Amino acid sequence: MRGGHVPVPPAGVPRPARAEAGRVRTWVSAGPVDLGLVLGPLRRGPGDPTFRAMPDGSVWRASLTPSGPGTLRVSVVPGGGAVRGEAWGPGGEWLLDGMPDLLGASDEPEAFAPRHRVVALARHRRPGLRLTRTGLVLESLIPSVLEQKVTTDEAYRAWRLLVRKFGEPAPGPAAGGRLWVMPAPRTWALIPSWEWHRAGVDDKRASTILRAVRVAARMEEASGMEAGAAQTRLELVPGIGPWTSAETVQRSHGAADAVTVGDLHLPGIVGWALAGNRSADDAEMLELLEPYAGQRHRAARLILLSGRVPERRAPRMTRGDIGKL
Known part of the structure:
Protein backbone atom coordinates (compact mmCIF):
# COMPACT_ATOMS: atom_id res chain seq x y z
CA MET A 1 0.00 0.00 0.00
CA ARG A 2 1.94 2.98 -1.28
CA GLY A 3 2.25 5.60 1.42
CA GLY A 4 0.67 3.40 4.06
CA HIS A 5 -2.61 5.24 4.62
CA VAL A 6 -5.77 3.42 5.71
CA PRO A 7 -9.07 5.35 5.60
CA VAL A 8 -10.35 5.60 9.19
CA PRO A 9 -13.70 7.38 9.75
CA PRO A 10 -13.78 10.25 12.27
CA ALA A 11 -14.37 9.21 15.85
CA GLY A 12 -18.05 8.56 16.40
CA VAL A 13 -20.24 8.96 19.45
CA PRO A 14 -19.05 7.19 22.61
CA ARG A 15 -19.89 3.51 22.34
CA PRO A 16 -21.75 1.56 25.01
CA ALA A 17 -19.76 -0.58 27.41
CA ARG A 18 -18.81 -3.97 26.01
CA ALA A 19 -20.01 -7.16 27.59
CA GLU A 20 -16.39 -8.33 27.58
CA ALA A 21 -14.53 -5.29 28.83
CA GLY A 22 -10.76 -5.25 28.49
CA ARG A 23 -7.99 -3.39 30.22
CA VAL A 24 -8.03 0.31 29.36
CA ARG A 25 -5.39 2.99 28.96
CA THR A 26 -5.68 6.61 27.84
CA TRP A 27 -2.69 8.37 26.30
CA VAL A 28 -2.44 12.04 25.39
CA SER A 29 -0.31 12.87 22.36
CA ALA A 30 1.80 16.00 22.05
CA GLY A 31 0.34 16.57 18.57
CA PRO A 32 -2.46 15.43 16.26
CA VAL A 33 -2.86 11.69 15.77
CA ASP A 34 -4.12 10.29 12.48
CA LEU A 35 -4.71 6.58 13.12
CA GLY A 36 -4.99 5.81 9.42
CA LEU A 37 -1.59 7.35 8.70
CA VAL A 38 0.26 6.07 11.74
CA LEU A 39 -1.05 2.51 11.71
CA GLY A 40 -1.67 2.19 7.96
CA PRO A 41 1.72 0.57 7.17
CA LEU A 42 0.83 -2.33 9.49
CA ARG A 43 -2.15 -3.43 7.38
CA ARG A 44 -1.34 -5.98 4.69
CA GLY A 45 -4.20 -5.39 2.32
CA PRO A 46 -7.91 -4.72 2.92
CA GLY A 47 -8.49 -8.33 4.00
CA ASP A 48 -5.66 -8.50 6.54
CA PRO A 49 -6.99 -10.80 9.30
CA THR A 50 -4.80 -9.12 11.93
CA PHE A 51 -6.04 -5.54 11.28
CA ARG A 52 -9.43 -3.85 11.09
CA ALA A 53 -10.46 -0.21 10.68
CA MET A 54 -14.04 0.09 11.94
CA PRO A 55 -16.88 2.50 11.03
CA ASP A 56 -16.81 4.00 14.55
CA GLY A 57 -13.30 5.39 13.94
CA SER A 58 -11.45 2.71 15.88
CA VAL A 59 -8.57 0.53 14.70
CA TRP A 60 -8.17 -3.05 15.93
CA ARG A 61 -4.98 -5.10 15.84
CA ALA A 62 -4.19 -8.66 16.89
CA SER A 63 -0.57 -9.45 17.73
CA LEU A 64 1.56 -12.27 19.05
CA THR A 65 3.48 -10.54 21.84
CA PRO A 66 6.24 -11.87 24.12
CA SER A 67 3.46 -12.38 26.71
CA GLY A 68 1.19 -14.26 24.31
CA PRO A 69 -1.64 -13.35 21.92
CA GLY A 70 -3.35 -10.02 22.43
CA THR A 71 -5.95 -7.74 20.87
CA LEU A 72 -5.74 -3.95 20.95
CA ARG A 73 -8.45 -1.45 20.05
CA VAL A 74 -7.42 2.20 19.72
CA SER A 75 -9.63 5.22 19.08
CA VAL A 76 -9.18 8.98 19.25
CA VAL A 77 -11.28 10.56 22.00
CA PRO A 78 -13.57 13.19 20.40
CA GLY A 79 -12.71 16.78 21.24
CA GLY A 80 -9.11 16.30 22.29
CA GLY A 81 -5.73 14.76 21.54
CA ALA A 82 -6.27 11.74 23.77
CA VAL A 83 -6.27 8.18 22.45
CA ARG A 84 -8.11 5.41 24.26
CA GLY A 85 -6.72 1.90 24.14
CA GLU A 86 -8.52 -1.24 25.21
CA ALA A 87 -6.82 -4.64 25.22
CA TRP A 88 -7.63 -8.31 25.76
CA GLY A 89 -5.73 -11.54 26.13
CA PRO A 90 -2.42 -12.58 27.73
CA GLY A 91 -0.59 -10.02 25.60
CA GLY A 92 -3.05 -7.20 26.35
CA GLU A 93 -0.95 -5.54 29.04
CA TRP A 94 2.13 -5.67 26.79
CA LEU A 95 0.17 -4.01 23.98
CA LEU A 96 -1.12 -1.25 26.28
CA ASP A 97 2.41 -0.61 27.58
CA GLY A 98 3.62 -0.22 23.99
CA MET A 99 0.63 1.83 22.78
CA PRO A 100 2.41 5.23 22.89
CA ASP A 101 5.27 3.93 20.72
CA LEU A 102 2.77 2.23 18.42
CA LEU A 103 1.14 5.65 17.91
CA GLY A 104 4.43 7.46 17.32
CA ALA A 105 5.41 8.74 20.77
CA SER A 106 9.07 7.83 20.18
CA ASP A 107 9.07 9.42 16.73
CA GLU A 108 10.53 12.91 16.22
CA PRO A 109 8.70 14.48 13.26
CA GLU A 110 9.89 17.94 14.35
CA ALA A 111 13.45 16.88 13.43
CA PHE A 112 12.42 16.70 9.77
CA ALA A 113 13.19 19.71 7.54
CA PRO A 114 11.60 19.61 4.04
CA ARG A 115 14.00 20.57 1.24
CA HIS A 116 11.60 20.25 -1.70
CA ARG A 117 8.23 21.85 -2.31
CA VAL A 118 6.45 18.55 -2.96
CA VAL A 119 7.73 17.18 0.36
CA ALA A 120 6.86 20.36 2.27
CA LEU A 121 3.33 20.37 0.84
CA ALA A 122 2.78 16.69 1.67
CA ARG A 123 3.95 17.31 5.23
CA HIS A 124 1.64 20.30 5.58
CA ARG A 125 -1.33 18.23 4.42
CA ARG A 126 -0.51 15.33 6.77
CA PRO A 127 0.14 16.88 10.19
CA GLY A 128 -0.85 13.64 11.93
CA LEU A 129 1.91 11.55 10.31
CA ARG A 130 4.10 9.78 12.84
CA LEU A 131 6.16 6.63 12.39
CA THR A 132 4.83 3.65 14.29
CA ARG A 133 7.07 1.41 16.38
CA THR A 134 5.57 -2.01 17.18
CA GLY A 135 8.53 -3.54 19.01
CA LEU A 136 7.75 -6.83 17.22
CA VAL A 137 10.00 -8.12 14.46
CA HIS A 253 11.58 0.21 15.05
CA GLY A 254 9.91 3.27 13.55
CA ALA A 255 13.19 3.71 11.64
CA ALA A 256 13.04 7.18 10.07
CA ASP A 257 16.15 6.63 7.93
CA ALA A 258 15.57 3.05 6.72
CA VAL A 259 14.88 3.85 3.08
CA THR A 260 13.83 0.86 0.97
CA VAL A 261 16.37 -0.05 -1.72
CA GLY A 262 15.83 -2.71 -4.35
CA ASP A 263 12.18 -1.75 -4.87
CA LEU A 264 10.72 -2.01 -8.36
CA HIS A 265 8.85 1.32 -8.24
CA LEU A 266 10.18 3.54 -5.44
CA PRO A 267 13.32 4.92 -7.21
CA GLY A 268 11.23 6.06 -10.17
CA ILE A 269 8.62 7.67 -7.91
CA VAL A 270 11.25 9.54 -5.89
CA GLY A 271 13.18 10.46 -9.04
CA TRP A 272 10.03 11.79 -10.71
CA ALA A 273 8.89 13.79 -7.67
CA LEU A 274 12.26 15.40 -6.91
CA ALA A 275 14.00 15.57 -10.29
CA GLY A 276 11.47 14.76 -13.01
CA ASN A 277 13.31 11.50 -13.79
CA ARG A 278 11.01 8.51 -13.87
CA SER A 279 13.95 6.23 -14.80
CA ALA A 280 15.94 6.85 -11.61
CA ASP A 281 17.66 3.84 -10.05
CA ASP A 282 18.58 3.17 -6.43
CA ALA A 283 21.81 5.16 -6.68
CA GLU A 284 20.04 8.27 -7.95
CA MET A 285 17.24 7.87 -5.42
CA LEU A 286 19.77 7.77 -2.58
CA GLU A 287 21.54 10.81 -3.99
CA LEU A 288 18.26 12.74 -4.17
CA LEU A 289 17.40 11.74 -0.61
CA GLU A 290 20.84 12.63 0.76
CA PRO A 291 19.64 16.05 2.05
CA TYR A 292 17.28 14.07 4.28
CA ALA A 293 19.99 11.87 5.83
CA GLY A 294 18.63 10.50 9.07
CA GLN A 295 15.06 10.98 7.82
CA ARG A 296 15.13 9.38 4.37
CA HIS A 297 12.30 6.93 5.00
CA ARG A 298 10.06 9.75 6.21
CA ALA A 299 10.91 11.80 3.12
CA ALA A 300 10.14 8.85 0.82
CA ARG A 301 6.86 8.22 2.66
CA LEU A 302 5.80 11.86 2.26
CA ILE A 303 6.62 11.63 -1.45
CA LEU A 304 4.39 8.56 -1.75
CA LEU A 305 1.62 10.36 0.14
CA SER A 306 1.93 13.38 -2.13
CA GLY A 307 0.36 11.42 -4.98
CA ARG A 308 2.98 12.71 -7.40
CA VAL A 309 3.61 9.51 -9.32
CA PRO A 310 4.67 9.10 -12.96
CA GLU A 311 2.09 7.69 -15.34
CA ARG A 312 2.42 3.98 -15.95
CA ARG A 313 4.14 3.06 -19.21
CA ALA A 314 4.44 -0.70 -18.95
CA PRO A 315 1.70 -3.17 -18.05
CA ARG A 316 1.37 -4.21 -14.44
CA MET A 317 3.54 -7.01 -13.14
CA THR A 318 2.01 -10.33 -14.14
CA ARG A 319 0.14 -11.96 -11.32
CA GLY A 320 0.97 -15.62 -10.78
CA ASP A 321 -0.62 -18.29 -8.64
CA ILE A 322 1.51 -21.37 -8.12
CA GLY A 323 -1.32 -22.81 -6.04
CA LYS A 324 -3.17 -23.53 -9.28
CA LEU A 325 -0.25 -25.28 -10.96
Whole structure:
Protein backbone atom coordinates (compact mmCIF):
# COMPACT_ATOMS: atom_id res chain seq x y z
CA MET A 1 0.00 0.00 0.00
CA ARG A 2 1.94 2.98 -1.28
CA GLY A 3 2.25 5.60 1.42
CA GLY A 4 0.67 3.40 4.06
CA HIS A 5 -2.61 5.24 4.62
CA VAL A 6 -5.77 3.42 5.71
CA PRO A 7 -9.07 5.35 5.60
CA VAL A 8 -10.35 5.60 9.19
CA PRO A 9 -13.70 7.38 9.75
CA PRO A 10 -13.78 10.25 12.27
CA ALA A 11 -14.37 9.21 15.85
CA GLY A 12 -18.05 8.56 16.40
CA VAL A 13 -20.24 8.96 19.45
CA PRO A 14 -19.05 7.19 22.61
CA ARG A 15 -19.89 3.51 22.34
CA PRO A 16 -21.75 1.56 25.01
CA ALA A 17 -19.76 -0.58 27.41
CA ARG A 18 -18.81 -3.97 26.01
CA ALA A 19 -20.01 -7.16 27.59
CA GLU A 20 -16.39 -8.33 27.58
CA ALA A 21 -14.53 -5.29 28.83
CA GLY A 22 -10.76 -5.25 28.49
CA ARG A 23 -7.99 -3.39 30.22
CA VAL A 24 -8.03 0.31 29.36
CA ARG A 25 -5.39 2.99 28.96
CA THR A 26 -5.68 6.61 27.84
CA TRP A 27 -2.69 8.37 26.30
CA VAL A 28 -2.44 12.04 25.39
CA SER A 29 -0.31 12.87 22.36
CA ALA A 30 1.80 16.00 22.05
CA GLY A 31 0.34 16.57 18.57
CA PRO A 32 -2.46 15.43 16.26
CA VAL A 33 -2.86 11.69 15.77
CA ASP A 34 -4.12 10.29 12.48
CA LEU A 35 -4.71 6.58 13.12
CA GLY A 36 -4.99 5.81 9.42
CA LEU A 37 -1.59 7.35 8.70
CA VAL A 38 0.26 6.07 11.74
CA LEU A 39 -1.05 2.51 11.71
CA GLY A 40 -1.67 2.19 7.96
CA PRO A 41 1.72 0.57 7.17
CA LEU A 42 0.83 -2.33 9.49
CA ARG A 43 -2.15 -3.43 7.38
CA ARG A 44 -1.34 -5.98 4.69
CA GLY A 45 -4.20 -5.39 2.32
CA PRO A 46 -7.91 -4.72 2.92
CA GLY A 47 -8.49 -8.33 4.00
CA ASP A 48 -5.66 -8.50 6.54
CA PRO A 49 -6.99 -10.80 9.30
CA THR A 50 -4.80 -9.12 11.93
CA PHE A 51 -6.04 -5.54 11.28
CA ARG A 52 -9.43 -3.85 11.09
CA ALA A 53 -10.46 -0.21 10.68
CA MET A 54 -14.04 0.09 11.94
CA PRO A 55 -16.88 2.50 11.03
CA ASP A 56 -16.81 4.00 14.55
CA GLY A 57 -13.30 5.39 13.94
CA SER A 58 -11.45 2.71 15.88
CA VAL A 59 -8.57 0.53 14.70
CA TRP A 60 -8.17 -3.05 15.93
CA ARG A 61 -4.98 -5.10 15.84
CA ALA A 62 -4.19 -8.66 16.89
CA SER A 63 -0.57 -9.45 17.73
CA LEU A 64 1.56 -12.27 19.05
CA THR A 65 3.48 -10.54 21.84
CA PRO A 66 6.24 -11.87 24.12
CA SER A 67 3.46 -12.38 26.71
CA GLY A 68 1.19 -14.26 24.31
CA PRO A 69 -1.64 -13.35 21.92
CA GLY A 70 -3.35 -10.02 22.43
CA THR A 71 -5.95 -7.74 20.87
CA LEU A 72 -5.74 -3.95 20.95
CA ARG A 73 -8.45 -1.45 20.05
CA VAL A 74 -7.42 2.20 19.72
CA SER A 75 -9.63 5.22 19.08
CA VAL A 76 -9.18 8.98 19.25
CA VAL A 77 -11.28 10.56 22.00
CA PRO A 78 -13.57 13.19 20.40
CA GLY A 79 -12.71 16.78 21.24
CA GLY A 80 -9.11 16.30 22.29
CA GLY A 81 -5.73 14.76 21.54
CA ALA A 82 -6.27 11.74 23.77
CA VAL A 83 -6.27 8.18 22.45
CA ARG A 84 -8.11 5.41 24.26
CA GLY A 85 -6.72 1.90 24.14
CA GLU A 86 -8.52 -1.24 25.21
CA ALA A 87 -6.82 -4.64 25.22
CA TRP A 88 -7.63 -8.31 25.76
CA GLY A 89 -5.73 -11.54 26.13
CA PRO A 90 -2.42 -12.58 27.73
CA GLY A 91 -0.59 -10.02 25.60
CA GLY A 92 -3.05 -7.20 26.35
CA GLU A 93 -0.95 -5.54 29.04
CA TRP A 94 2.13 -5.67 26.79
CA LEU A 95 0.17 -4.01 23.98
CA LEU A 96 -1.12 -1.25 26.28
CA ASP A 97 2.41 -0.61 27.58
CA GLY A 98 3.62 -0.22 23.99
CA MET A 99 0.63 1.83 22.78
CA PRO A 100 2.41 5.23 22.89
CA ASP A 101 5.27 3.93 20.72
CA LEU A 102 2.77 2.23 18.42
CA LEU A 103 1.14 5.65 17.91
CA GLY A 104 4.43 7.46 17.32
CA ALA A 105 5.41 8.74 20.77
CA SER A 106 9.07 7.83 20.18
CA ASP A 107 9.07 9.42 16.73
CA GLU A 108 10.53 12.91 16.22
CA PRO A 109 8.70 14.48 13.26
CA GLU A 110 9.89 17.94 14.35
CA ALA A 111 13.45 16.88 13.43
CA PHE A 112 12.42 16.70 9.77
CA ALA A 113 13.19 19.71 7.54
CA PRO A 114 11.60 19.61 4.04
CA ARG A 115 14.00 20.57 1.24
CA HIS A 116 11.60 20.25 -1.70
CA ARG A 117 8.23 21.85 -2.31
CA VAL A 118 6.45 18.55 -2.96
CA VAL A 119 7.73 17.18 0.36
CA ALA A 120 6.86 20.36 2.27
CA LEU A 121 3.33 20.37 0.84
CA ALA A 122 2.78 16.69 1.67
CA ARG A 123 3.95 17.31 5.23
CA HIS A 124 1.64 20.30 5.58
CA ARG A 125 -1.33 18.23 4.42
CA ARG A 126 -0.51 15.33 6.77
CA PRO A 127 0.14 16.88 10.19
CA GLY A 128 -0.85 13.64 11.93
CA LEU A 129 1.91 11.55 10.31
CA ARG A 130 4.10 9.78 12.84
CA LEU A 131 6.16 6.63 12.39
CA THR A 132 4.83 3.65 14.29
CA ARG A 133 7.07 1.41 16.38
CA THR A 134 5.57 -2.01 17.18
CA GLY A 135 8.53 -3.54 19.01
CA LEU A 136 7.75 -6.83 17.22
CA VAL A 137 10.00 -8.12 14.46
CA LEU A 138 8.49 -11.33 13.08
CA GLU A 139 5.02 -9.86 12.57
CA SER A 140 6.58 -7.39 10.09
CA LEU A 141 9.34 -9.66 8.76
CA ILE A 142 7.17 -12.58 7.65
CA PRO A 143 4.69 -10.58 5.51
CA SER A 144 7.63 -8.61 4.08
CA VAL A 145 9.22 -11.88 2.94
CA LEU A 146 5.90 -12.87 1.38
CA GLU A 147 6.01 -9.60 -0.61
CA GLN A 148 9.37 -10.39 -2.22
CA LYS A 149 9.29 -10.40 -6.04
CA VAL A 150 5.50 -10.80 -6.36
CA THR A 151 2.52 -8.50 -6.75
CA THR A 152 1.02 -7.03 -3.59
CA ASP A 153 -2.24 -8.89 -4.28
CA GLU A 154 -0.40 -12.23 -4.29
CA ALA A 155 1.43 -11.40 -1.07
CA TYR A 156 -1.71 -10.17 0.68
CA ARG A 157 -3.58 -13.32 -0.35
CA ALA A 158 -0.80 -15.56 0.99
CA TRP A 159 -0.71 -13.71 4.33
CA ARG A 160 -4.50 -13.85 4.63
CA LEU A 161 -4.76 -17.57 3.87
CA LEU A 162 -1.86 -18.65 6.09
CA VAL A 163 -2.90 -16.56 9.09
CA ARG A 164 -6.51 -17.70 8.94
CA LYS A 165 -5.61 -21.35 8.53
CA PHE A 166 -2.73 -21.64 11.00
CA GLY A 167 -3.22 -18.68 13.35
CA GLU A 168 -5.73 -18.49 16.18
CA PRO A 169 -8.79 -16.32 16.83
CA ALA A 170 -7.84 -13.11 18.59
CA PRO A 171 -8.86 -12.81 22.24
CA GLY A 172 -11.71 -10.54 23.30
CA PRO A 173 -14.47 -9.11 21.09
CA ALA A 174 -11.86 -8.76 18.34
CA ALA A 175 -13.78 -6.51 15.94
CA GLY A 176 -16.81 -8.78 16.01
CA GLY A 177 -14.78 -12.00 15.88
CA ARG A 178 -13.04 -11.10 12.62
CA LEU A 179 -9.46 -10.84 13.92
CA TRP A 180 -6.78 -13.50 13.97
CA VAL A 181 -3.39 -13.72 15.67
CA MET A 182 -0.58 -14.81 13.37
CA PRO A 183 0.92 -18.29 13.95
CA ALA A 184 3.64 -18.82 16.54
CA PRO A 185 7.16 -19.56 15.22
CA ARG A 186 6.81 -23.31 15.82
CA THR A 187 3.52 -23.35 13.93
CA TRP A 188 5.12 -21.58 10.94
CA ALA A 189 7.89 -24.20 11.02
CA LEU A 190 5.36 -27.05 10.86
CA ILE A 191 3.31 -25.78 7.89
CA PRO A 192 3.42 -28.54 5.23
CA SER A 193 4.97 -27.73 1.87
CA TRP A 194 1.66 -28.19 0.04
CA GLU A 195 0.00 -25.52 2.20
CA TRP A 196 2.65 -22.99 1.20
CA HIS A 197 1.99 -24.04 -2.39
CA ARG A 198 -1.78 -23.59 -2.02
CA ALA A 199 -1.20 -20.10 -0.63
CA GLY A 200 0.88 -19.25 -3.70
CA VAL A 201 4.21 -19.07 -1.85
CA ASP A 202 7.20 -20.46 -3.75
CA ASP A 203 9.92 -22.56 -2.12
CA LYS A 204 12.37 -19.65 -1.93
CA ARG A 205 10.12 -17.40 0.17
CA ALA A 206 8.82 -20.29 2.27
CA SER A 207 12.39 -21.42 2.99
CA THR A 208 13.36 -17.90 4.05
CA ILE A 209 10.48 -17.76 6.52
CA LEU A 210 11.36 -21.20 7.87
CA ARG A 211 14.98 -20.15 8.42
CA ALA A 212 13.82 -16.99 10.22
CA VAL A 213 11.38 -18.71 12.58
CA ARG A 214 14.01 -21.29 13.55
CA VAL A 215 15.95 -18.40 15.10
CA ALA A 216 12.84 -16.50 16.22
CA ALA A 217 14.32 -15.48 19.57
CA ARG A 218 17.34 -13.93 17.84
CA MET A 219 15.06 -12.13 15.41
CA GLU A 220 12.93 -10.65 18.19
CA GLU A 221 16.05 -9.60 20.10
CA ALA A 222 16.68 -7.20 17.25
CA SER A 223 13.72 -5.09 18.44
CA GLY A 224 15.96 -3.78 21.22
CA MET A 225 18.81 -2.89 18.87
CA GLU A 226 19.47 0.27 16.90
CA ALA A 227 17.75 0.04 13.51
CA GLY A 228 20.94 -0.34 11.45
CA ALA A 229 22.26 -3.09 13.72
CA ALA A 230 18.87 -4.78 13.59
CA GLN A 231 18.97 -4.81 9.79
CA THR A 232 22.42 -6.36 9.90
CA ARG A 233 21.15 -9.10 12.19
CA LEU A 234 18.11 -9.83 10.01
CA GLU A 235 20.26 -10.01 6.89
CA LEU A 236 22.31 -12.83 8.41
CA VAL A 237 19.38 -15.08 7.49
CA PRO A 238 19.75 -16.23 3.86
CA GLY A 239 16.95 -14.80 1.76
CA ILE A 240 16.63 -11.59 3.80
CA GLY A 241 18.27 -8.66 2.04
CA PRO A 242 18.25 -4.87 2.37
CA TRP A 243 14.73 -4.51 0.91
CA THR A 244 13.16 -6.91 3.41
CA SER A 245 15.14 -5.70 6.43
CA ALA A 246 14.25 -2.06 5.70
CA GLU A 247 10.56 -2.86 5.28
CA THR A 248 10.70 -4.67 8.63
CA VAL A 249 12.50 -2.07 10.77
CA GLN A 250 10.36 0.73 9.36
CA ARG A 251 7.52 -0.90 11.30
CA SER A 252 9.22 -2.69 14.20
CA HIS A 253 11.58 0.21 15.05
CA GLY A 254 9.91 3.27 13.55
CA ALA A 255 13.19 3.71 11.64
CA ALA A 256 13.04 7.18 10.07
CA ASP A 257 16.15 6.63 7.93
CA ALA A 258 15.57 3.05 6.72
CA VAL A 259 14.88 3.85 3.08
CA THR A 260 13.83 0.86 0.97
CA VAL A 261 16.37 -0.05 -1.72
CA GLY A 262 15.83 -2.71 -4.35
CA ASP A 263 12.18 -1.75 -4.87
CA LEU A 264 10.72 -2.01 -8.36
CA HIS A 265 8.85 1.32 -8.24
CA LEU A 266 10.18 3.54 -5.44
CA PRO A 267 13.32 4.92 -7.21
CA GLY A 268 11.23 6.06 -10.17
CA ILE A 269 8.62 7.67 -7.91
CA VAL A 270 11.25 9.54 -5.89
CA GLY A 271 13.18 10.46 -9.04
CA TRP A 272 10.03 11.79 -10.71
CA ALA A 273 8.89 13.79 -7.67
CA LEU A 274 12.26 15.40 -6.91
CA ALA A 275 14.00 15.57 -10.29
CA GLY A 276 11.47 14.76 -13.01
CA ASN A 277 13.31 11.50 -13.79
CA ARG A 278 11.01 8.51 -13.87
CA SER A 279 13.95 6.23 -14.80
CA ALA A 280 15.94 6.85 -11.61
CA ASP A 281 17.66 3.84 -10.05
CA ASP A 282 18.58 3.17 -6.43
CA ALA A 283 21.81 5.16 -6.68
CA GLU A 284 20.04 8.27 -7.95
CA MET A 285 17.24 7.87 -5.42
CA LEU A 286 19.77 7.77 -2.58
CA GLU A 287 21.54 10.81 -3.99
CA LEU A 288 18.26 12.74 -4.17
CA LEU A 289 17.40 11.74 -0.61
CA GLU A 290 20.84 12.63 0.76
CA PRO A 291 19.64 16.05 2.05
CA TYR A 292 17.28 14.07 4.28
CA ALA A 293 19.99 11.87 5.83
CA GLY A 294 18.63 10.50 9.07
CA GLN A 295 15.06 10.98 7.82
CA ARG A 296 15.13 9.38 4.37
CA HIS A 297 12.30 6.93 5.00
CA ARG A 298 10.06 9.75 6.21
CA ALA A 299 10.91 11.80 3.12
CA ALA A 300 10.14 8.85 0.82
CA ARG A 301 6.86 8.22 2.66
CA LEU A 302 5.80 11.86 2.26
CA ILE A 303 6.62 11.63 -1.45
CA LEU A 304 4.39 8.56 -1.75
CA LEU A 305 1.62 10.36 0.14
CA SER A 306 1.93 13.38 -2.13
CA GLY A 307 0.36 11.42 -4.98
CA ARG A 308 2.98 12.71 -7.40
CA VAL A 309 3.61 9.51 -9.32
CA PRO A 310 4.67 9.10 -12.96
CA GLU A 311 2.09 7.69 -15.34
CA ARG A 312 2.42 3.98 -15.95
CA ARG A 313 4.14 3.06 -19.21
CA ALA A 314 4.44 -0.70 -18.95
CA PRO A 315 1.70 -3.17 -18.05
CA ARG A 316 1.37 -4.21 -14.44
CA MET A 317 3.54 -7.01 -13.14
CA THR A 318 2.01 -10.33 -14.14
CA ARG A 319 0.14 -11.96 -11.32
CA GLY A 320 0.97 -15.62 -10.78
CA ASP A 321 -0.62 -18.29 -8.64
CA ILE A 322 1.51 -21.37 -8.12
CA GLY A 323 -1.32 -22.81 -6.04
CA LYS A 324 -3.17 -23.53 -9.28
CA LEU A 325 -0.25 -25.28 -10.96
